[in-house]
Amino acid sequence: MQFNTTEPIYLQIVSHIHHLILTGRWGDGERVPSVRDLAVELEVNPNTVVRSYTLLQEQGVFENQRGIGYFTAKDAGKRVKSMRRQAFFEEELPALIKTMKSLDLSVEELVEHLGAMHETNI
Amino acid sequence: MQFNTTEPIYLQIVSHIHHLILTGRWGDGERVPSVRDLAVELEVNPNTVVRSYTLLQEQGVFENQRGIGYFTAKDAGKRVKSMRRQAFFEEELPALIKTMKSLDLSVEELVEHLGAMHETNI
Amino acid sequence: MQFNTTEPIYLQIVSHIHHLILTGRWGDGERVPSVRDLAVELEVNPNTVVRSYTLLQEQGVFENQRGIGYFTAKDAGKRVKSMRRQAFFEEELPALIKTMKSLDLSVEELVEHLGAMHETNI
Amino acid sequence: MQFNTTEPIYLQIVSHIHHLILTGRWGDGERVPSVRDLAVELEVNPNTVVRSYTLLQEQGVFENQRGIGYFTAKDAGKRVKSMRRQAFFEEELPALIKTMKSLDLSVEELVEHLGAMHETNI
DNA sequence: GTGGTCTAGACCACG
DNA sequence: GTGGTCTAGACCACC
Numbered sequence: 001m002q003f004n005t006t007e008p009i010y011l012q013i014v015s016h017i018h019h020l021i022l023t024g025r026w027g028d029g030e031r032v033p034s035v036r037d038l039a040v041e042l043e044v045n046p047n048t049v050v051r052s053y054t055l056l057q058e059q060g061v062f063e064n065q066r067g068i069g070y071f072t073a074k075d076a077g078k079r080v081k082s083m084r085r086q087a088f089f090e091e092e093l094p095a096l097i098k099t100m101k102s103l104d105l106s107v108e109e110l111v112e113h114l115g116a117m118h119e120t121n122i
Numbered sequence: 123m124q125f126n127t128t129e130p131i132y133l134q135i136v137s138h139i140h141h142l143i144l145t146g147r148w149g150d151g152e153r154v155p156s157v158r159d160l161a162v163e164l165e166v167n168p169n170t171v172v173r174s175y176t177l178l179q180e181q182g183v184f185e186n187q188r189g190i191g192y193f194t195a196k197d198a199g200k201r202v203k204s205m206r207r208q209a210f211f212e213e214e215l216p217a218l219i220k221t222m223k224s225l226d227l228s229v230e231e232l233v234e235h236l237g238a239m240h241e242t243n244i
Numbered sequence: 245m246q247f248n249t250t251e252p253i254y255l256q257i258v259s260h261i262h263h264l265i266l267t268g269r270w271g272d273g274e275r276v277p278s279v280r281d282l283a284v285e286l287e288v289n290p291n292t293v294v295r296s297y298t299l300l301q302e303q304g305v306f307e308n309q310r311g312i313g314y315f316t317a318k319d320a321g322k323r324v325k326s327m328r329r330q331a332f333f334e335e336e337l338p339a340l341i342k343t344m345k346s347l348d349l350s351v352e353e354l355v356e357h358l359g360a361m362h363e364t365n366i
Numbered sequence: 367m368q369f370n371t372t373e374p375i376y377l378q379i380v381s382h383i384h385h386l387i388l389t390g391r392w393g394d395g396e397r398v399p400s401v402r403d404l405a406v407e408l409e410v411n412p413n414t415v416v417r418s419y420t421l422l423q424e425q426g427v428f429e430n431q432r433g434i435g436y437f438t439a440k441d442a443g444k445r446v447k448s449m450r451r452q453a454f455f456e457e458e459l460p461a462l463i464k465t466m467k468s469l470d471l472s473v474e475e476l477v478e479h480l481g482a483m484h485e486t487n488i
Numbered sequence: 489g490t491g492g493t494c495t496a497g498a499c500c501a502c503g
Numbered sequence: 504g505t506g507g508t509c510t511a512g513a514c515c516a517c518c
Contacts, residue, residue, distance in 0.1 A: 005308065005310070008310075008516075008517065008518095009310070009517080009518080010517080010518090018224075019224055022224050022225075023224075044518085045311075045517095045518045046518095047517090047518060048517080048518060051517085051518090081225065084221070084224070084225055085225055088221060088225060088227075089235065092218070092221065093235060093236070093239060094239065096214070096218065096236075097236065097239055099206070099210060099214065102141060102144050102145075102206070103144075103203065103206055103207055103210060105207075105210075107233060107236055107237065110236075111229060111233060113211065113215060114215070114218075114219065114229055114232075115229065117215060117216065117219055130492080130493060130494090131493080131494075132493080132494090156504085156505065156506085157505080157506065158504095158505085158506095166494090166495090167494060167495045167496070168495095168496095169494075169495075169496090170493085170494065170495085172506075172507080172508095173493090173494095175506090176507095186371065186506075187503090187505090188371070188374075188375070188501090188502060188503070188505075188506070188507095189411075189501085189502045189503030189504080189505050189506075190502095190503070190504090190505065190506090191504095191505060191506080192505095192506085252507080252508060252509090253508080253509075254508080254509090263468060266468050266469075267468075278489085278490065278491085279490080279491065280489095280490085280491095288509090288510090289509060289510045289511070290510095290511095291509075291510075291511090292508085292509065292510085294491075294492080294493095295508090295509095297491090298492095308491075309490090309518090310490075310491070310492095310516090310517060310518070311489080311490050311491075311516085311517045311518030312489090312490065312491090312517095312518065313489095313490060313491080314490095314491085325469065328465070328468070328469055329469055332465060332469060332471075333479065336462070336465065337479060337480070337483060338483065340458070340462065340480075341480065341483055343450070343454060343458065346384075346385055346388050346389075346450070347388075347447065347450055347451055347454060349454075351477060351480055351481065354480075355473060355477060357455065357459060358459070358462075358463065358473055358476075359473065361459060361460065361463055374501075374502065374503095375502080375503075376502080376503085410503085411502095411503045412503095413502090413503055414502080414503055417502085417503085489517105489518085490516100490517075490518070491515105491516090491517085491518105492514105492515080492516080492517100493513100493514085493515080493516105494512105494513085494514085494515100495511100495512090495513080495514105496510100496511085496512090496513105497509105497510090497511090498508100498509085498510080498511105499507100499508085499509085499510105500506105500507080500508080500509100501505100501506090501507080501508105502504105502505075502506085502507100503504085503505075503506105
């Protein structure tokens with residue numbers, strides 16, 4: 001996996017796992033890779049994965065069974081989806097509006113570009 | 123001016139100045155406050171302002187006359203606008219599309235929320 | 245390392261590192277000393293080294309892995325060489341020609357002196 | 367007159383005057399413009415011209431008659447020429463050799479480029 | 489451990 | 504007066 005240099009790696013990993021859960025590749029209540037294994041797979045320091053898992057646990061997306069490993073929560077999918085929607089509407093959207101205003105961009109223009117890019121990315 | 127704690131102050135200052143230029147409060151080719159003056163006004167260390175001004179100069183938004191002070195470039199307004207638009211279309215928009223997809227949000231839904239929030243913020 | 249008093253130290257460090265790369269003592273993609281270590285070695289404030297490293301990164305000569313350290317770029321040698329050649333042909337050479345003209349120096353005379361000095365310096 | 371932003375203006379003025387003397391436009395023993403006049407002509411702070419004139423006086427190229435003004439020395443032309451030649455051979459030439467070595471440039475290559483540029487600049 | 493940022497304070501060259 | 508550089512020392516996020 002490629003990481004960009006600006007955002008902290010452990011947060012990028014969290015986003016990545018959110019995505020795996022949203023798309024169902026990591027189902028609810030399933031066991032997830034051990035810290036070590038994921039660290040090897042992602043070519044990352046184990047401490048970094050620990051940090052990601054800890055954050056996911058705080059979010060209620062992961063659960064920890066001592067001596068056994070980490071599992072996704074029973075309602076992991078639902079949980080991630082609502083978290084992300086909330087973050088989207090309360091943080092990303094206001095920021096979007098602010099930059100659109102400062103750049104004199106109308107909603108119409110946005111939709112236009114959005115439509116064009118949306119298709120090419122399918 | 124209030125600074126949030128996550129983003130570096132000198133970058134927040136740069137964004138702030140971009141905004142002043144975009145809204146025309148700092149016109150093209152005008153002299154800007156001296157490093158010391160702005161530092162006092164923003165209650166910040168002069169070195170921090172130096173860093174912001176240096177970055178703005180590298181962006182071609184500021185110019186420098188030694189022993190005299192800093193000035194906005196002749197085409198500062200145009201320059202900032204194109205920089206920000208480019209950043210928007212090449213970075214923010216793709217990110218927006220990605221999150222919309224992962225949240226199963228349609229363009230229509232986005233526009234709806236956008237319209238609602240847009241008005242409340244006037 | 246000795247620094248002359250006119251040119252900023254952080255630029256002298258950059259030139260020094262360019263030289264280390266050009267002569268292959270710092271190979272492509274290698275890890276370079278940490279900011280603190282080099283600061284100790286050069287008897288200089290860490291901030292000064294930070295400034296040099298940051299500039300080298302902007303030049304694409306260095307790359308940065310967070311929490312790990314700085315590395316020379318994969319094409320560091322090539323990059324430095326082309327940068328310095330360009331600077332030579334676009335800046336130093338025109339200046340040379342100008343002074344030669346104002347001093348009534350012919351190319352032949354230059355070559356003569358050049359040859360003499362070249363040998364003594366071996 | 368256009369000034370580049372890196373070299374101090376007062377030094378650029380000194381070089382400019384050297385050039386005027388070398389080409390005979392300012393003859394030996396002639397009166398030179400007053401500080402004020404030259405400052406107006408060059409669109410520069412009078413203090414800056416003072417600094418240039420002072421340096422020229424220290425070099426023995428100018429002489430000062432109090433209450434009257436500045437004059438070029440009787441041997442100004444000769445003096446400037448020898449100064450510049452000395453500077454060239456003792457400073458610029460060694461620097462040239464050093465950069466040529468670090469860039470693996472042979473004297474032949476230099477001459478080649480020199481010839482090409484020399485003609486286009488006539 | 490690594491780099492990134494910020495403050496405080498100083499000195500300098502320049503206009 | 505202006506900006507440019509440097510030191511000293513601190514705190515932080517990150518790996």
